[in-house]
Amino acid sequence: MKDLTRCVMTPEVNIEGFKSLAVGVHRASTIVFDNAEDYSNRGDRGPDGYSYGLYGTPTTRTLEAKLTALEQGARTFLVPSGQAANTIAVLPFLKAGDGILITDSTYPPMRDFANTDLARFGVEVSYYNPVDLADLETKINDRTKIVWCESPGSTTMEVQDLPKIAAIAHRHGALVGCDNTWATPLNYKPLTHGADVVTEGLTKYISGHSDLLLGSLTVREEQLVAPIRSTLGRLGISVSPDDASMVLRGMETLGVRMRHAYEVAMSLIGRLQESEIVQRVIHPALPSDPGNPTWRRDFLGASAVFGVVFAPGIAGHVPPSLDVLKTFAIGASWGGTRSLVAPMSVKAHRSATTWPGDDLILRISVGLEDQRDLLDDIDALLAEITSRARGYR
Template identity: 45%
Template sequence: MAKNWKTKLIHSDAKIPEGFRSLSVGVQRGSTVLFPDAASVKDEWDQYEVGYTYGLYGTPTTLELASRVCELEHGYRTLITPGGQCAISLINLAFLKAGDHVLIPESVYTPNRKFAVHVLRKFGVEVGFYPPEAGSGITTHFRPNTRMVWCESPGSITLEVQDVPAIAEAAHQRAALVVIDNTWSAGVHFDAFAHGIDITMQALTKYIGGHSDLLLGSITTRDEKAWRQLGATQQLVGCAASPDDCSLALRGMKSLAVRLRAIEQAALELARWLSERPEIERVLHPALPSCPGHEFWKRDFTGSTGVFSIVFQSNFSKAQVQGFVNRLELFKIGYSWAGVTSLAVAYDFHGTPGRPNYGHRVVRLNIGLEDAGDLQADLGRALAAMAS
């Protein structure tokens, strides 16, 4: 059929050579997915079962990332979400209903806590918090309607490592689902399913992305039933991840092992050095005995990553702690973590219910890929200035 040039802009006859093979996964964007004929049109989310039907459920780029995360976490299947927080809220929406009770550790990532308090409670879900050190003692927090228990190990900012197998066993005796935020371990240093977890989520924004330039999340299930419930919910919530971001995460993943090894070594070196400094009361690094739950890290983890916190001695004022952070030159100030740039953020726990009594004395560090000696010198300069 002869075509006007305006039609050719949309329906082109241009030909290119076939047979291109690259080492990287192609970026396949698309909302519309083409069907071969009128009878084949359908809107089904499970593209493993029915083939591709709509971009919302993922293009081959998204599903490639999903299956690779699943492979690393030894799960049944993985869903990709537009961010880690979206993975958290989607899990809650998929598995909780009015009248259910959910238990969340006090050390959880703050937006996870806020979603429970501000959204779940609004929809009639009962929300309870438990001390991250509870272990099998979590039974005292159960109610007859407890349907889900969240874990985050180590916890955000205060890094308590949880006795996950004990919590999972107690929860399973009451037929409650056990979910973990497995972001700190990058999904590789803690085998969540081998320790009794039913559903894992990660902020891929962190170590999998690895370069502070994307937002993505993942949810991995142990079994098909949970996968179906999540997939059906994602379809209706309508949260789709960008294939461009997935492609960046796929690239980030290739260097994950070497990044993690370098970051682990540097973080341990700095954490040990900091624990000897007179200005520091305590170093909260899961691989050091000074961290609550260190024994569970030793028992259950195969390595550590680059995020840990320091607690200053009680004689330092809030202004002095903030001054320390402000004086750092290589450590930048900013949220999120697990990129190649070292970061420092000061936290104030005054009046935060259920959190340790560290007050304004906590600084969380993210160790990046700079030279560890330079980072130590930067920290040393800022500490020395604090004392003077």
């Protein structure tokens, strides 16, 4: 063997006895076969076999297996983002002439995808009140193939009665999908409450460090595997094993991160509720929240993302006041180590429900900083907003 060939060929090394707690990063496009017959029969390897890097490596399969166990599902697929998970969760099961019913509190990019692309493909797109089962009953029909849920809902955080929604959908022969990014599978398991597909934005809590984009979708039954797998193959969608390995690392601290962030969030919520400029705080773990009974019945815990609704006439003073923050950062997304705030508009993203009051909710995501620093920031923010509202700025 010549030296140039030695540079290309990979020698086999003995790995017996090598046991690491870390998951190895396997990068591959080409998968080689022992002989021509194995190559010819590569299609017989099934979803657990390896045939081409597009369909998975040991690294991505490890993350998929861990998520499948947490979700209590049949199989998990990885995609490049949480929004990609939402789109792939519905695309394989819709064709021209079909219908999809989407919760009015859905993630805005999901609404944009439905209104722009699904409608362009000839799919009937409708929205229903997330907490009004009668509205769902009225709007569902024989064309409806998917009922899409998100619980709690994006920004306004309505908690949906998933078992009852699933019963209605399944009675009409429709699948149920649920975006579970807020709770993660540690705190809510939609597949055990009637959902057929559950999606996660791994970008957020599960990776936990605001440094990658990844999403997952997990199915309840094996019969849903082939349509999703073949769709991913046709669209050429795959994920980096390096990103998957970072999610696997972040996932190991998911429980302690979420527990700490939630405890600190509740202390901040208490401070916010004391302020005269705050009308209410939106978080389903609060006894005063309309979704609290359903949350207590179905959820195992809660995250540290919540919304602040300000008293009438105050909302306009909130965005310019954010500049006083020293520990909180201003930015989209959530679930990382850094605490974030973001002013969110609501009314432009609603069609089946009406949001009362001002068109702004301040979304807060609590990270891992010291509680005292975060409380100081909240106090400074409330003081700045109050000062501006009184005309002192």
